[in-house]
Amino acid sequence: IVTAAHCWWDGTNQARRFTIVFGSVTLFSGGVRVNTEDVVVHPLWNPSNVDSDVAIATIMHVNYNDYVKPIALYSGDALHVGTWAWTAGYGTTSDSQTSISQTTSQKHVSLRVISNAxxxxxxxxxxxxxxxxxxxxxASTCAGDSGGP
Structure with missing residues (x-):
C-alpha cells in the first residue's frame, strides 16, 4: 500500500499499525478492513519540508473483487504539467470543520498538475x-485526506 509518510511518523511518534479500508466509500462501515503488518517510511522523509513524504505499508492479503483492485502507479519520468490528477479522501470539507463525522463518505476531486516552479x-x-x-x-484536498489515492 502506497501512502504518505507523515501518516506514520510525524518526526516524534511512529505508528506501528493501521487499519486499511478497501472497497468502501464510507469510512466507518462497509468494505474490507485489513490491519497492516509493517511499514517502511522513505529514508529521506523530512517532516520539516515534507520532502519524500511516502511510505509503503504491507498487509498479509486482500481478495480482489469488483470494488477492490490494484491501481497502476505512474511509471514516467515526470508528471505532465497541465494534465489532471485525481485525489480522494475522507477528510474535512472546510477549513472550519474540526472533526470527521461518523457518516463520512469518500469525496474525490480532479486537480490540474502545475510545475513546481x-x-x-x-x-x-x-x-x-x-x-x-x-x-x-x-473543491480541493483538506485535513484528513492524507495518505489516500
Whole structure:
C-alpha cells in the first residue's frame, strides 16, 4: 500500500499499525478492513519540508473483487504539467470543520498538475519530489485526506 509518510511518523511518534479500508466509500462501515503488518517510511522523509513524504505499508492479503483492485502507479519520468490528477479522501470539507463525522463518505476531486516552479510562488519550500496541483474554488484536498489515492 502506497501512502504518505507523515501518516506514520510525524518526526516524534511512529505508528506501528493501521487499519486499511478497501472497497468502501464510507469510512466507518462497509468494505474490507485489513490491519497492516509493517511499514517502511522513505529514508529521506523530512517532516520539516515534507520532502519524500511516502511510505509503503504491507498487509498479509486482500481478495480482489469488483470494488477492490490494484491501481497502476505512474511509471514516467515526470508528471505532465497541465494534465489532471485525481485525489480522494475522507477528510474535512472546510477549513472550519474540526472533526470527521461518523457518516463520512469518500469525496474525490480532479486537480490540474502545475510545475513546481509555479507552486513555489505560493509555497516557498517545495521539494522537487512534490507533485503540485492547483485547487478549484469549490473543491480541493483538506485535513484528513492524507495518505489516500
Amino acid at each position: 509555479e507552486c513555489r510562488r505560493t509555497f516557498r519550500f517545495i521539494a522537487d519530489t512534490v507533485i503540485c496541483v492547483t485547487t478549484q474554488k469549490t
